[in-house]
Amino acid sequence: MKFKIIIMFLVLTFIISSAYAIDTDNDGLEDLSEQELGTGINDMDTDKDGFSDGVEVELGTNPLDDSKYPKNQITSSAIAGMxxxxxxxxxxxxxxxxxxxxxxxxxxxxxxxxxx
Structure with missing residues (x-):
């Protein structure tokens, strides 16, 4: 009986943690974080400036403002990410x-x- 309770606890923990760790667009931000920030959960680069939303948050720029670029980064869309x-x-x-x-x-x- 105790074994079944432990297994159920582990399964529920996994399900709950998986729900919080979902990143639909693979931009480095979990969907819940994107909802809080107002970025698109299905759009890797909400402001279309060539930097993923996750990179912009990590480097301290606004993922909703395409006029601000992360400092010391390649800004040409032709070579960014290559x-x-x-x-x-x-x-x-x-x-x-x-x-x-x-x-x-x-x-x-x-x-x-x-x-x-």
Missing amino acids: PPKNYLTSLLVITVLSQIGLFMYMRSRNENKFYR
């Missing part, structure tokens, strides 16, 4: 180097065995 040019190449190089390093380390631990 990764650096060589992002994938850098990621590949780091992955390959880490694998080579792991191989060398494992090989040095036991010279008689071959590791993949």
